[in-house]
Amino acid sequence: MVDTNMRLISMLGLLTIIVIISLLFDYLRILKRPVRLGLGVAVLGIVVGFILTLNAVLPANHFYGPVFSESRTSQKLVALTFDDGPYPPYTGQVLDVLKERNIPATFFVIGQNAAKYPELLRRIVAEGHQLGNHTYNHVDLLKLDRQGIIAEIEKTNQVIAAAVGYPPHVMRPPHGFRDAVVMDAMAEKKLKVIEWSVASRDWVNPGAEVIAERTLGKVQNGSVILLHDGDGIAAALPREQTVAATRIIIDKLLAQGYTFVTVDEIRKMSEE
Ligand code: NI
Numbered sequence: 464m465v466d467t468n469m470r471l472i473s474m475l476g477l478l479t480i481i482v483i484i485s486l487l488f489d490y491l492r493i494l495k496r497p498v499r500l501g502l503g504v505a506v507l508g509i510v511v512g513f514i515l516t517l518n519a520v521l522p523a524n525h526f527y528g529p530v531f532s533e534s535r536t537s538q539k540l541v542a543l544t545f546d547d548g549p550y551p552p553y554t555g556q557v558l559d560v561l562k563e564r565n566i567p568a569t570f571f572v573i574g575q576n577a578a579k580y581p582e583l584l585r586r587i588v589a590e591g592h593q594l595g596n597h598t599y600n601h602v603d604l605l606k607l608d609r610q611g612i613i614a615e616i617e618k619t620n621q622v623i624a625a626a627v628g629y630p631p632h633v634m635r636p637p638h639g640f641r642d643a644v645v646m647d648a649m650a651e652k653k654l655k656v657i658e659w660s661v662a663s664r665d666w667v668n669p670g671a672e673v674i675a676e677r678t679l680g681k682v683q684n685g686s687v688i689l690l691h692d693g694d695g696i697a698a699a700l701p702r703e704q705t706v707a708a709t710r711i712i713i714d715k716l717l718a719q720g721y722t723f724v725t726v727d728e729i730r731k732m733s734e735e
Contacts, residue, residue, distance in 0.1 A: 468647060470643075527642050527643045531655060536732040544568065546570075548570060548576060569727075572597055572693075573601050574597075574618050581622075592725065596634040596654060604641060633654060635659075663677035665690050668701070
């Protein structure tokens with residue numbers, strides 16, 4: 464965990480300058496003795512930049528602050544999460560599948576979609592599911608300043624609270640991307656950052672069977688499964704494959720003895 468409020472992009476910029484200067488020193492033979500120090504620093508700079516970037520984009524890394532991506536538990540528990548909705552008719556279809564099997568899930572909604580379909584938010588809550596904040600415009604938070612990040616979060620919390628009576632206390636950054644400033648802003652807004660441990664790239668619609676197969680192949684006790692009932696703010700791609708895959712995933716996991724819980728419930732199960 465880093466305590467600096469430096470943006471990832473600033474750190475990468477700084478590293479790029481260090482790498483260029485080091486290479487120049489190496490080329491000019493200024494830092495060449497006794498070993499090629501310039502070249503060594505340049506290689507180190509590239510490696511550090513790579514590690515900093517991986518930590519901003521990989522869902523299970525804690526370098527910029529604590530995120531939740533799965534539970535360490537010996538119990539056969541699993542959490543389904545759906546991003547980017549509400550998005551008719553698919554959000555309703557997902558809710559129908561969950562209702563048929565009496566399964567709770569967690570929906571990370573986009574603020575501007577939520578503003579359009581508050582009745583879907585109310586249905587999500589009325590049917591026992593959890594709501595999370597997925598920003599207002601589904602923007603990469605690494606590209607916004609602190610004020611912009613806070614605005615994305617607050618606006619979405621307001622829309623959710625207006626629809627269901629209370630704001631969520633969990634959020635998922637678009638694409639999972641975060642850095643020190645994003646994490647610090649979430650701590651200030653008292654939002655837990657939720658990532659995932661099982662993704663199937665359902666957002667590119669590879670086929671319901673493929674989505675289900677990829678998901679089932681990775682699920683273990685305490686997994687948090689990422690699926691999409693929406694399509695960002697574009698709302699262009701259909702999500703019927705995800706709806707069909709959800710049905711397969713639930714039935715297969717129920718047959719294997721898994722119990723489905725919300726993100727809040729699976730967070731409590733961490734045995735550490
Ligand atoms: Ni998303």
